[in-house]
Ligand SMILES: Nc1ncnc2c1ncn2[C@@H]1O[C@H](COP(=O)(O)OP(=O)(O)O)[C@@H](O)[C@H]1O
């Protein structure tokens with residue numbers, strides 16, 4: 004009897020260029036879990052190792068620019084990603100390396116989460132690397148996803164209302180010509196985000212009563228990259244990503260002593276979970 008060939012399945016490949024979080028809730032680990040949960044094939048180019056848990060970051064070890072470039076080239080040469088998510092990149096030379104590599108490989112659907120400070124308060128971007136991020140990386144992005152403190156730092160504005168969020172988005176869109184999603188997780192009343200590009204679109208979200216929000220930004224940007232890789236528009240991808248994230252927050256996972264991780268696998272079937 005002929006053996007049946009089982010090699011016809013395809014998944015949209017997505018690359019995360021980000022730091023490793025030893026506690027598994029943010030960074031590369033959150034990105035790969037999100038990609039799996041959103042039916043994409045996740046790949047990684049690691050910018051740095053962090054020693055961290057839900058209470059803070061106790062160490063950061065950057066990779067060399069040469070080794071980062073090797074990882075990116077190895078991925079593009081073989082399984083070319085349909086979307087790229089960029090997270091923590093703490094250093095100027097690494098930012099330059101990423102920008103050059105993405106241009107050389109004509110990367111598409113680039114989502115940049117301009118990670119600066121972790122929820123725990125630890126700095127993840129060196130002070131002297133901010134201008135490099137804005138000059139080299141943000142203009143290459145299809146979408147940038149700053150939270151409110153990051154948007155304040157990038158615009159010099161104080162953001163206290165929804166009108167301020169829209170204005171900050173407009174300021175960044177005019178400057179970088181990349182679409183901008185200002186995330187409202189740090190706002191007081193709700194958790195609504197605004198997309199500013201050729202039009203302004205609000206994604207309304209009610210605040211889920213869960214103190215465990217470690218890695219929400221990483222998760223959202225990766226889930227958006229998955230939508231783009233599957234061919235959805237930016238607005239559709241954000242909408243799907245937000246509902247995936249809301250499910251992961253609502254699941255009520257409670258791990259660790261600080262602000263804990265969310266449940267990336269919340270959609271896994273009950274019958275598997277109860278095994
Ligand atoms: N308690 C919450 N309930 C519902 N959504 C939330 C909550 N906290 C954050 N979010 C959502 O998580 C995403 C990440 O937002 P934010 O926390 O602002 O980013 P970051 O993790 O980069 O600081 C956004 O879509 C935001 O609206």
Ligand SMILES: Cc1ncc(COP(=O)(O)OP(=O)(O)O)c(N)n1
Nearest residue numbers: 022029030091121122218219220221
């Ligand atoms: C390695 C690493 N990358 C990013 C972060 C920050 O995660 P993010 O989802 O943006 O933010 P929080 O929700 O944790 O504020 C991290 N901690 N580690």
